[in-house]
Amino acid sequence: MGIKAVKFGGTSLCSAAQMKKAAEIVLADADRRVVVVSAPGKRSPQDEKITDLLYRCYEAPEGEEKVRLFERIRERFDEILSDLGISLDLSQEYETIWNTAGKFGGRDYFVSRGEYLCAKIFSGLLGYEFLDAADGIFFHEDGTFDDERTRETLSSLLARRNAVVIPGFYGKMPNDTIRTFPRGGSDITGAIAADAAGAYLYENFTDVSGFLLADPKIVDKSETVSIISYKELRRLSYMGASVLHEDAIFPVRRSGIPINIRNTDSPDDPGTMIVEKKDRLGTVSGIAGKKGYVLIRISRDRIGSDAAAARILSGIFERRRIPIYGDSHSVDSIGILVEARDIAGKRDYILNEICQCLEPEAVGLTDGLALICVVGERLCPAVPCAVFCALSELLERAQFIDLGADDIVLTVGIREAAFEQAVRKIYEKLSG
Amino acid sequence: MGIKAVKFGGTSLCSAAQMKKAAEIVLADADRRVVVVSAPGKRSPQDEKITDLLYRCYEAPEGEEKVRLFERIRERFDEILSDLGISLDLSQEYETIWNTAGKFGGRDYFVSRGEYLCAKIFSGLLGYEFLDAADGIFFHEDGTFDDERTRETLSSLLARRNAVVIPGFYGKMPNDTIRTFPRGGSDITGAIAADAAGAYLYENFTDVSGFLLADPKIVDKSETVSIISYKELRRLSYMGASVLHEDAIFPVRRSGIPINIRNTDSPDDPGTMIVEKKDRLGTVSGIAGKKGYVLIRISRDRIGSDAAAARILSGIFERRRIPIYGDSHSVDSIGILVEARDIAGKRDYILNEICQCLEPEAVGLTDGLALICVVGERLCPAVPCAVFCALSELLERAQFIDLGADDIVLTVGIREAAFEQAVRKIYEKLSG
Structure with a gap:
């Protein structure tokens, strides 16, 4: 039995309903044993992402507004919990977060709590173990990713566990503070986890059924691309196509693990496979x-x-x-x-x-x-x-x-x- | 009444019959008053060009072979003369050439006698004055073309004459020896003469009705190109297309005189116009x-x-x-x-x-x-x-x-x- 690393984006986890879909996807395949989550995203175009709320809350001066923003964040999570109907009390977590933020936990700690809490909830929903990214993903003193230490530690943590949920977006500095990857960094966490787990596939669940052949802002109902190579992806990303950031690719590319971009809302769509070498060249990606x-x-x-x-x-x-x-x-x-x-x-x-x-x-x-x-x-x-x-x-x-x-x-x-x-x-x- | 400078290539002058065609062309248009000639070329694919015979004769050691080769050259010219039926005795010229070659006249002098004699004959046929290139076309000490002296001298020589035939291919060094342009240099002489005469057109008569759109060795019966710019020509010539050498172009290009590549054997064909600026861009040249x-x-x-x-x-x-x-x-x-x-x-x-x-x-x-x-x-x-x-x-x-x-x-x-x-x-x- 192999391992599939599965990452869910913010839209895939924005509500209890979405989380249930995501959970169904995970549980439908026994290989999906390493799960990485983003923070809950927008439920509607007017909605605000949890991470954006966290940033705003952190930047707000001490006072009513800050308290009100933190309250909104709590409410989002509590609403998800109650809609899911699972018994999990996060009040202790909220308090710790609020207090730690006030005691030099730092901005990166605070803004990454969306992923942290989301992973807590999703692990409860799945019955998978929660594995904190702070325990397995590390940065160097200069803020760059510590590949070696991460691989070593995370591999051994994963080897000793059957099924886990890991919060995306962050890791730990040598001085034990939290540091985040650049925004969208949950994709990186997913790739790192896939690599460390020795997964044979990295499934990246989003709100689209893979990459589109052309920019949807220009071309209506563009076709989906079924397979694309890393090199092609890089070129598209260079020209501003919204595809995976190349930093989010190197850990799996190095290990030859293909990436499958899939749609949580349409889990039967095959999505886009990102591979080192396409079997058939010549077509447009x-x-x-x-x-x-x-x-x-x-x-x-x-x-x-x-x-x-x-x-x-x-x-x-x-x-x-x-x-x-x-x-x-x-x-x-x-x-x-x-x-x-x-x-x-x-x-x-x-x-x-x-x-x-x-x-x-x-x-x-x-x-x-x-x-x-x-x-x-x-x-x-x-x-x-x-x-x-x-x-x-x-x-x-x-x-x-x-x-x-x-x-x-x-x-x-x-x-x-x-x-x-x-x-x-x-x-x-x-x-x- | 303007002036057209007209240059005939070797094939256009290879025999009395061809010379008559060329003469008809010249005399059909009173503007064709500056004529530049190559040496007689091949009459058939197996034939030898006069210039090639001259080179071989010059290189041959003193002896029977050398004499025999010179004899062949004389015979070619005498045959043309007798076929034309014009009374012109070149025996004095032959003797001078033979003797001068033996007395340090030099190789360039000797090999350019094809153009010299051809111009003599053609001027007789046309009733145009013979103008020796040695009197109007000059080189610098280092062998490069002396543009300034040539323009000055040749312009004034031409201004004082109504209609002339000039041998192509050569000019004079500061030390009064003869020097040739690189092979195919009669095209240059034509361009220089057109410029010095203030011609409004430089007609270059060859054995094809202009430039072909594609290499005739690859494409059967290629279309002729009706108009081409200097820039385009240069690019084609760079890629090995057999078109005018760019050295053969600068004197007329500078003065804005268009070149018309035409066919002696098909004088009604419009041929190819070479111009600085095409009226209509976008087409393939x-x-x-x-x-x-x-x-x-x-x-x-x-x-x-x-x-x-x-x-x-x-x-x-x-x-x-x-x-x-x-x-x-x-x-x-x-x-x-x-x-x-x-x-x-x-x-x-x-x-x-x-x-x-x-x-x-x-x-x-x-x-x-x-x-x-x-x-x-x-x-x-x-x-x-x-x-x-x-x-x-x-x-x-x-x-x-x-x-x-x-x-x-x-x-x-x-x-x-x-x-x-x-x-x-x-x-x-x-x-x-």
């Missing part, structure tokens, strides 16, 4: 994109094959600490793609320096570019065909075209005004 | 390509936006004097395209140096790439669509895709084995 790029074009006789010019040019951007999104050198020209915000206020300096150092025949800026990235390892020939036919149908000229050297992303740059329409048309051609 | 490229792929976390890495990498190629054909940087990878012959015997060194300097996660070579360049300023959206649909129909994956920053060339890299087929399919989609 995502269409992402962003506005706000600028293409700097530099022309001079043979400049594209002039290594010295390339070196000098890189130096200019290096000295000014301007990240280059991408660049392309061809015979008589070099194009450098940067984000507009990265050169804000520095345009004239940069162009001047380029002119002085390289004496080009011409330097120009193309402003207002949106990039569309079609992501997929070794995209099959039909993909660029579909992408450029979509643009052709829109009579939209690609002003930048590049297939990255790692053969994962086909990037096209078009006018910002055409961005959404182009994404929709490309999606239309590529989906189904 | 040529499909060129070459085999023998290698893509070096370097991967590392964020290496693509790491200006220091780009600088170091350029330095590696700069130190080894390896020209970079093109390169593309994206998030986690850099791809560098070089010609295989440029890294022959240096592969291991380069890869080692890259590994040592950049500590990449992975370095790889993709060998055996052919590049196909679709050339046209600001290609319209239908062009990339056609290109990638062609590849898609062939199930051929593009492993390199780049639109140069000057927005003139869409380059795709595919397997060498698929090169010809892909060029044909792309041509098929783009033509007509």
Whole structure:
């Protein structure tokens, strides 16, 4: 019998009803023995997440407002408890939290109590043992994650337990204070636990049935992607697609544990599998994109094959600490793609320096570019065909075209005004 | 009444019959008053060009063979003369050439006598004045073209004459010896003469009706391109398309004189116009390509936006004097395209140096790439669509895709084995 590590996000645990669904999912599969939970999230768009309430409460000065906010938090948990109908008294916990916060427990301690209390409740509901993240997840003195100590301790804690619920989001510093991962850090806790447990799968239950092929804010009812590689995920995340943060991936990626993004509200959907290596390459794993790029074009006789010019040019951007999104050198020209915000206020300096150092025949800026990235390892020939036919149908000229050297992303740059329409048309051609 | 400078290539002047056609062309338009000629070329594929015979004759040691070769040259010219039926005695010229060659006239003097004699004959046929290139075209001490002196002298020589024939290919050194332009240099003479004459058009008569859209060795009966810009021409020539050498262009380009490539055998064909600026952009001016490229792929976390890495990498190629054909940087990878012959015997060194300097996660070579360049300023959206649909129909994956920053060339890299087929399919989609 193997182990599946299961993580539930805030929406999956926002109410007693949701918690029951989550519990059903866990109990439906005897392998689901390592459970990591977020703090209860929003029950409706107007609702507030427990973690946000905790932050507000912590920041509030001593007084009525602070007390009122803490009261709201207690009420949320008590309501869940009473709706679940399980006998668990958290009043002692509330008191400890309130008192510890007042006695230098620190902000990270306080704001991570949502996960802590949620794990308490969920472990009670499941009949699984509660395992505090403070006992198994550790940070270094400098605040970075202590991988070695965590692996050692957490593995042995898990080895001695049959089934546990672990609160996400936090761990312990060498001085025994609590420290949180960056927001969304419960995903990391899940990955760490999956790794330490030697799980064969890390199931990440959310409120969507996996990753969507295109941004749902642009494309209505986008298809779900059934399988995606870590590399592809990273590229999508780089282009702003809301996917798992890469920090949340390394512990399982290292151990070759696949991640399955699933939907608590639709537990039969297969969701998205995130794997090291896809069996079948060539298909599209995502269409992402962003506005706000600028293409700097530099022309001079043979400049594209002039290594010295390339070196000098890189130096200019290096000295000014301007990240280059991408660049392309061809015979008589070099194009450098940067984000507009990265050169804000520095345009004239940069162009001047380029002119002085390289004496080009011409330097120009193309402003207002949106990039569309079609992501997929070794995209099959039909993909660029579909992408450029979509643009052709829109009579939209690609002003930048590049297939990255790692053969994962086909990037096209078009006018910002055409961005959404182009994404929709490309999606239309590529989906189904 | 304006002036057209007209240049005839070797095939247009290879026999009396061809010369008559050429003369008819000149005399059909009173503006054609500055004529530049090559040496007579091949009359059949097995035939030898006069210039090649002159080279062989010059290189031959004193003796029977040398005499025999010179005899063949004389016979070619005498045959043309007798077939033309014009009374012109070149025997004095032959003697001078033979004697001067023996008296340190030099190789350049000797091998350029094909143009010299051809111009003599053609001027007789036309009734135009013979103007020796030695009197109007000059080189600097270091062998480079003396633009200033040439412009001044040739302009004033031409201003004082109504209609002239000038031999192509050569000019005079400051020490009064003869020097030739690189082979094919009659095109340069034509451009220089057009510029000096203040011509409004430079007509370059050849044996084809202009530039073909695709290599005739690959595509049967390729369309002719009606108009092409200097920039486009340069890119095609860089990719090995047999078009005008760029040295043959600068004198007219500078003065804004368009070039018209025309066919002596089909003088009514409009041919190809080469202009500074096309009225209508977006169309394809040529499909060129070459085999023998290698893509070096370097991967590392964020290496693509790491200006220091780009600088170091350029330095590696700069130190080894390896020209970079093109390169593309994206998030986690850099791809560098070089010609295989440029890294022959240096592969291991380069890869080692890259590994040592950049500590990449992975370095790889993709060998055996052919590049196909679709050339046209600001290609319209239908062009990339056609290109990638062609590849898609062939199930051929593009492993390199780049639109140069000057927005003139869409380059795709595919397997060498698929090169010809892909060029044909792309041509098929783009033509007509």
